[in-house]
Amino acid sequence: MPYVVELVFRGSEADRAVLGEAHRTYWRRMAARGILLGGGPWRDGTGELLLCEAHDRRTLLRVLHADPYVRARVVGEPRVREWNAVLGQVAPARPSRPAHPARPVTEPVAALTPHERRIARMMLDGLTNKQIAASFTVSTRAVELHITRIYRKLDIRRRAQLATVIGT
Numbered sequence: 627m628p629y630v631v632e633l634v635f636r637g638s639e640a641d642r643a644v645l646g647e648a649h650r651t652y653w654r655r656m657a658a659r660g661i662l663l664g665g666g667p668w669r670d671g672t673g674e675l676l677l678c679e680a681h682d683r684r685t686l687l688r689v690l691h692a693d694p695y696v697r698a699r700v701v702g703e704p705r706v707r708e709w710n711a712v713l714g715q716v717a718p719a720r721p722s723r724p725a726h727p728a729r730p731v732t733e734p735v736a737a738l739t740p741h742e743r744r745i746a747r748m749m750l751d752g753l754t755n756k757q758i759a760a761s762f763t764v765s766t767r768a769v770e771l772h773i774t775r776i777y778r779k780l781d782i783r784r785r786a787q788l789a790t791v792i793g794t
Contacts, residue, residue: 628663628709629686631676633693633701639671641700648694659747661689673701677709681744685761688753735792737779745772749788 635642642649656662656678665676680686683706690696690704738746748758759769777783780791 627680627682629678629680629683630707630709631665631678631686631690632673632705632707633676633695634673634705635671635695635700636702637700641698642695645694645698645700652693656689661686681761683708685748688751688757692751735780738776742772742776742779745769746776746788746792749773749785750792 653662653676661678661680663677663679665674665678667674678686678689680689686706687704690706693701695701696704735743735746745758748761753761755766755769755773759766762769773785776788780788782788782791
């Protein structure tokens with residue numbers, strides 16, 4: 627589901643300059659994962675507008691709260707709104723050519739279903755099984771079964787091996 631996010635800066639430009647590269651690097655990674663679809667700074671430099679895609683609002687808020695600017699309180703509380711179609715138009719598609727090309731899908735990862743890939747990405751983002759279950763509104767046991775299938779398909783035994791096989 628697409629969302630529009632407003633980040634309003636507070637504090638001085640010097641505060642933003644210290645964390646600027648970490649902020650940009652973080653959002654480049656989110657673009658590579660298909661979470662950030664587009665956006666940029668406001669013309670007057672007092673904030674940013676981001677177009678993001680996430681499974682639900684809670685998942686998006688977790689992504690936003692991991693942003694270095696948000697963690698350092700360089701921005702106020704992010705304003706999140708669902709992207710609604712206007713005048714019968716559908717929500718904008720992902721850019722045809724991302725700013726940073728996505729990593730090619732390797733053979734083992736291609737064996738995963740789209741849902742298993744989503745769960746694997748959430749695992750790589752550091753979410754617990756309970757948090758993943760809450761985001762999909764399923765039981766923790768259901769997530770454990772998906773993770774077991776992911777491990778079997780990728781021929782791994784531990785969560786720590788996932789990043790090596792999938793790559794981040």
